[in-house]
Amino acid sequence: xxxxxxxxxxxxxxxxxFCAWKFTDVQLRWVAAGGSYMVAGLYAWYRRPESKTGxxxxxxxxxxxxxxxxxxxxxxxxxxxxxxxxxxxxxxxYLMLSFPTGRLTSAxxxxxxxxxxxxxxxGGIFGSLFYNPADFGCQNCQPRLNLILIHxxxxxxRFWGGFVLLSVIALELVVVLALYGRxxxxxxxxxxxxxxVATIVVALCSSLLAPHNTLEVLRQTPVLVILPVTxxxxxxxxxxxxxxxxxxxxxxxxLPASAFLLAVAAQQAIGLLLNYWTVFKxxxxxxxxxxxIAVVASISLPVTFLLGLARARHRHTVVSDLVVELGDLxxxxxxxxxxxxxxxxxxLSVGRWDPADLRYVHxxxxxxxxxxxxxxxxxxxxxxxxxxLAAIVHDEALLENxxxxxxxxxxxxxxxxxxxxxxxxxxxxxxxxxSRARIVVAADAERRRLERDLHDGAQQRIVSVCLDLxxxxxxxxxxxxxxxxxxxxxxxxxxxxxxxxxxxxxxxxHPAVLTEEGLGPAxxxxxxxxxxxxxxxxxxxxxxxPTVEATAYFxxxxxxxxxxxxxxxxxxxxxxxxEAGQLLLEVADDGVGGADPSRGSGLRGLLDRVGAVDGxxxxxxxxxxxxxxxxxxxxx
Amino acid sequence: MRVAxxxxxxxxxxxxxxxxxxxxxxxxxxxxxxTALLAHVAAEAPDVAIVDVRMPPxxxxxxxxxxxxxxxxHPATGVLVxxxxxxxxxxxxxxxxxxxxxxxxxxxxxxxxxxFADAVRRVGSGKTAVDPVVIAQLLDRQxxxxxxxxxSQREREVLGLMAEGRTNTxxxxxxxxxxxxxxTHVRNIFMKLGLVETDDDHRRVLAVxxxxxx
Numbered sequence: 004x005x006x007x008x009x010x011x012x013x014x015x016x017x018x019x020x021f022c023a024w025k026f027t028d029v030q031l032r033w034v035a036a037g038g039s040y041m042v043a044g045l046y047a048w049y050r051r052p053e054s055k056t057g058x059x060x061x062x063x064x065x066x067x068x069x070x071x072x073x074x075x076x077x078x079x080x081x082x083x084x085x086x087x088x089x090x091x092x093x094x095x096x097y098l099m100l101s102f103p104t105g106r107l108t109s110a111x112x113x114x115x116x117x118x119x120x121x122x123x124x125x126g127g128i129f130g131s132l133f134y135n136p137a138d139f140g141c142q143n144c145q146p147r148l149n150l151i152l153i154h155x156x157x158x159x160x161r162f163w164g165g166f167v168l169l170s171v172i173a174l175e176l177v178v179v180l181a182l183y184g185r186x187x188x189x190x191x192x193x194x195x196x197x198x199x200v201a202t203i204v205v206a207l208c209s210s211l212l213a214p215h216n217t218l219e220v221l222r223q224t225p226v227l228v229i230l231p232v233t234x235x236x237x238x239x240x241x242x243x244x245x246x247x248x249x250x251x252x253x254x255x256x257x258l259p260a261s262a263f264l265l266a267v268a269a270q271q272a273i274g275l276l277l278n279y280w281t282v283f284k285x286x287x288x289x290x291x292x293x294x295x296i297a298v299v300a301s302i303s304l305p306v307t308f309l310l311g312l313a314r315a316r317h318r319h320t321v322v323s324d325l326v327v328e329l330g331d332l333x334x335x336x337x338x339x340x341x342x343x344x345x346x347x348x349x350x351l352s353v354g355r356w357d358p359a360d361l362r363y364v365h366x367x368x369x370x371x372x373x374x375x376x377x378x379x380x381x382x383x384x385x386x387x388x389x390x391x392l393a394a395i396v397h398d399e400a401l402l403e404n405x406x407x408x409x410x411x412x413x414x415x416x417x418x419x420x421x422x423x424x425x426x427x428x429x430x431x432x433x434x435x436x437x438s439r440a441r442i443v444v445a446a447d448a449e450r451r452r453l454e455r456d457l458h459d460g461a462q463q464r465i466v467s468v469c470l471d472l473x474x475x476x477x478x479x480x481x482x483x484x485x486x487x488x489x490x491x492x493x494x495x496x497x498x499x500x501x502x503x504x505x506x507x508x509x510x511x512x513h514p515a516v517l518t519e520e521g522l523g524p525a526x527x528x529x530x531x532x533x534x535x536x537x538x539x540x541x542x543x544x545x546x547x548x549p550t551v552e553a554t555a556y557f558x559x560x561x562x563x564x565x566x567x568x569x570x571x572x573x574x575x576x577x578x579x580x581x582e583a584g585q586l587l588l589e590v591a592d593d594g595v596g597g598a599d600p601s602r603g604s605g606l607r608g609l610l611d612r613v614g615a616v617d618g619x620x621x622x623x624x625x626x627x628x629x630x631x632x633x634x635x636x637x638x639x
Numbered sequence: 640m641r642v643a644x645x646x647x648x649x650x651x652x653x654x655x656x657x658x659x660x661x662x663x664x665x666x667x668x669x670x671x672x673x674t675a676l677l678a679h680v681a682a683e684a685p686d687v688a689i690v691d692v693r694m695p696p697x698x699x700x701x702x703x704x705x706x707x708x709x710x711x712x713h714p715a716t717g718v719l720v721x722x723x724x725x726x727x728x729x730x731x732x733x734x735x736x737x738x739x740x741x742x743x744x745x746x747x748x749x750x751x752x753x754x755f756a757d758a759v760r761r762v763g764s765g766k767t768a769v770d771p772v773v774i775a776q777l778l779d780r781q782x783x784x785x786x787x788x789x790x791s792q793r794e795r796e797v798l799g800l801m802a803e804g805r806t807n808t809x810x811x812x813x814x815x816x817x818x819x820x821x822x823t824h825v826r827n828i829f830m831k832l833g834l835v836e837t838d839d840d841h842r843r844v845l846a847v848x849x850x851x852x853x
Contacts, residue, residue, distance in 0.1 A: 455698060458723035462746070463648045469750050470654035474661070477752065495750065502747050506724065516726045519700045524728040531727065531776060531852070536783035574783050 012045070029294065033071055036301040037091075040064030043305030047312060055105030056312055059098040060305050066091025067301075082150040086131040093119040099238050099260050102308065103252055103315045114179040115234060118172050122230075125168045133159045228275070231268035235261045252315040255307035263300035266293045338418055339366065345411055348398045350380075355419060356391040363394045371396065383408060385416045393419045436617070440550075443615040447553045450513040457509040462502060469498040514556070522552040526559055526577055534567040535592075536574045543581040551638040554616050555579065555588050558609050562590035562632040565605050570594025570630060584639030591631040596624040598632075609634070640763045641667040643683070645676035645702070646691040646721070655689065655749055662756035671695070673705035680713050686763040691746075692722045692729065703729060710736055717762040721746050725776055727852060730769050734848065739841050742768030742804070767804025767844045774802045777851040789831045797824045802847045806840050 041064035048057025070091060072084030096119045100112045107113050133156035136144045238260050242253045270293050273285055343351035354363030354371025363371040374380035374396055381399045385392045395415060402408065472495040476488050509515075517525035523541045530537040546552070559577050566575050572594030580587050598606065599622075606622060609632070613620040618636035642664045646652040649671070656666050667685045670676050672695045680688055688709055692702040706718040710733075717740030722729055730743035742762040748770055749755050758768035778799055782788075790798065793814075800810045811821045829836040834846050 455693075459648070459693065459698070462723055463651045466746055466749065467648075467650040467654050470658065473750055473752060474654075474657060477661070499747060499750060510724065515724045516728055520726075520728055524726075527852070528726060528728060531780045533781060536781045 027074075030071055030074055032298045033067060036298055037064045037067035037071070039302045040067060040305045043309050047309055051312060054103065054312065055101070056098065056103060056308060059094045059105075060308060062094035063091050063098070063305075066094065076145070076148070078145065078148050078150050081148050082131070085134065085136075085149065086128045086151065087123065088127050089119075090123050090127070093123060096234050098308065099234060099256070100241070102256065103312055110179055110182075112237065114176055115230070115237065117175050117179060118230065121168065121172050121175060125171050126164065129167075130160060130164045133164070227271040228268050231264040231271075235264040235268075238264075252311045255310040255314075256304060259300040259304040259307055263297055263304060266297035266300065269293050270297065338415070342395060342411060342415060346397060346408070351395065351397045353415070354394045354396070355422075356393060358390075363391075383412050385412055385419065387416065387420055392416060392423070439615045440617075443554070443612070444550050447513070447550060451518055454509045454513040454515060457505060457512070458515070462505055462509075465498055465502055465505070469495050469502070472498070513553075517552060517556050518549070521546045522555055522579070525552075525556050526579065529556070529560055529563065530577060533563055533575070535572055537563065538574070538576045540576065540578045543579055543586065547586065547638050550616055551586055551636050554612055554618065554636055555586055555634065557612055558588055558620070558632070558634045559590055561605055561609050565598065565632075566590070566592045566594060566630070569598065570596075572629065581638070584637060586634075586636040586638040588634040588636070589631060591629060593629045595626065596628050596630050597626045598622055598624045598630045606632075640687065640760065641665045641683070641685040642687045642689060642759060642763070643668040643670070643676060643679050643685040644689045645670045645673065645694065645705070646689075647671045647694045647698075648691075651691075651746070658749055658752055658755060659759065662752065662759075664756070664759065673701045676705055677708060680709050680716050684713060684715055686715075687717045687719055687740075687759055689719045689721060689759070692720060703732070706733060706741075707736065710741065714740075717741065717765065719744060719759060719762045719768065721749070725770075725773055727773050727777055727848070730773055731848060731852065734767070734769075734845050737841065739767070740765045743773065744768060744770045745772055747772075761804065761809075766806065767841060769803045769844070769848070771799070771803055774799050774851075777802070777848070780851070786832050790828065794824055794828050794831075797821065798828050798847065801825070801828075801843060802851065804840070804844045 040060050044057050044060025044062075044064055046057070047054065047060060051057060066087065066089075069084055069087045070089070072080035073088070074084070075081060093116060097107070097116050100116065101107050107116060131149065131151055132153045134149060135152055135155035135157075136148055137146065138155055138157040139160075141148075238257065242250060242257050245253055270290070273290065273293070277285075339351065339353045342353060343349055352365065352371060354365055356362075357364045363373070365371050371394060373382045373394065379399055380396060381402065383395045383397065385394070393415065395412065397408075472491050476491040476495070479488055479491075514525050514528065516528055523543065526539050526541060530539045547555075559579075563575060563577070566572050570592045572592035575590065575592040578587075578589045578591070606620075610620050613634050613636060616636055618634060620635075621633040622630065623633065624630040642659055644652055644655050644659070644666060646655065646669075652669050652671075656669055659666050667683050668676075668679045670679060673690070676688060676690065679685070688706075690702040690706050692700055694701040694705075702720060706720050709716055709718050718733070719742035720729065720733060721744055723746055725745060733741050733743055740762055742758055744755070744758060748758070761768045778787075778795065787795075796814065797810055800813060805813065807818065807821050807825065810816070811818055814821075816824075826836065828834075832850055834850060837843055837846065
């Protein structure tokens, strides 16, 4: 960055030193104008390196100075000056249309800047290749003044060059519209494109048919008259459509920019009229006036950019500081303090809307009274979708600087809205967690009830029926048919098998021993029935909450079932301990490992089950090194 | 032998009473809850009280608690607990207080009329009765490198019958063995399992069950 400064300063000094002598008064005014851009640009560049404004001002200054280099009649400088005659135009127009952000926002803006660049490239640099000043009445010019002259071609310079320039610009219009005009409706875009094509066709036809001097009018009119007028309209339109704070930033440059551009356009228009309409005889005073306006406007323009930048800076800094300060969801008092600091109003107070009580409340819960008319204080009310959000009560004087107040209000709205959303999400999360926990508790209770119903209802009934059958068989006399006795006994045996199955089913739903004797005995029973040798280490005294016991039991039971199904293990261990309000349960095996909780519903179901009681579940597994399922269940 | 029956299901209770009556027992009372049973035991001191684990009011383990109270306060009355589920834990808890005159059977066991009558008789005469299904669960448990693997098939059968609370005589009758053979099996089992042999049948049951549960 520093080298850039040195380069620019060096270039500026060299140019200035060279330009400083031999110039006429008018030229010296332009030297001063260029200097004004240089100084303002370097200052802006130094103070606000992140903004493009400084760089664009410096480029404009360089352009102004280099266009003056022609007057030196030294071949190198003359060539540079001639080729870059209009090079001040693109950076200046870019700056006017993009200030202060440095971003072009519409297809039209891009096209206009591109047209300016084309003017420099095609009209200036490319045209210079065919421009011999001797052909244009420069008697005391040196023969080799233009170092890049490849072929002296006065007709190109006078006529064809204009046609080429127009065609290229029209082509660019088509390209820019195609690239950036996507948001425009198809109809509008088509109309613009056909307009551009028509321009090319007209230029082509008229170049063939029209007398040469008409062509020159055609060439100069759009470029040197229409362009400044267009840019003026765009600059004013931008200011007109901007929000009040943005208008404050754009405001200072509005007058000098439009005065400068219109004066340049008028000068060109008058020049053209003088050339081709002999009846027109303006007073020399008009010309002088326009030149003075252009120079004065031009010299003051960079200063107004600096002023706008300072205004943008002030707003930007204050609000961005505020946003940074409020970044981490501050407690309510901090918001008030930050706002009163930003707005320099120590008596400022903030109240959040309480929809239940229909009032604004302070951080401490007291009501925020809205000030009465004429009390010197006023309230800025923040809303979201028509619903009140918060109120800032502040000094009435702040209303005069409403750009700042708007921004601060916007930042505050963000904070308050964010707070509200956070609280809402927290409340919802708490609701969801509570309901998830309730669902688990309800499901457990339901399973217990089901198990009990199976035992006390179906099982008892089947036992009784079976008993009846047995007693009936026993009471058959010795003369009874043996086949009948056998059939009754078979039926009774079938029922007994059904009883055994029913018992297993009920146990799978919810083992009675878990409810009645607790987790330890239930796990003991689980290990006794496991399909692979399983050891239980149980180090928890006393009973735990039913939900905790049920969760731990189902984790152990499901994990053990997984071991039997997938692990190809030769043994497993269940370890349960109790530490700092957490029940720690570990089911480990010596199997093939590689269990993945994301696949298969078994482990996934365990995660959900443990999550429902705010616990955690980890599955540690490596291929060939067994699997450990670790559950942490809060049981305080 | 006088027997009291406590079960909240009238249907099941009636079935049990009928089985007992058919087998020649004198049913002294049939009640629907633990309080009534305790009152009856205190007043009439039957030889055996048959108790359902789950009874009113909470339908959890009222029967077990009643059983413990009877064992503590009325040692003359044997307790046979009937359970809907296969849980060695309950059996162990009952036996832990001294394995005399106590039994833990599945409700289904009522269906095996003679075995059930035999179990009631055993409990009534101061012995022990543990349901074969419960013992089977313990014997069938998967173990890694257990001394049980060293037992022969016959020895396992004998071990199971010992765990049910049967005496050597009962085992002999059940397996059609000579008294000498049963004694040899029992001695071998204790040696292989590394248990200290005891002549006391109750301690024997407890020792075997403890071994199987470990």
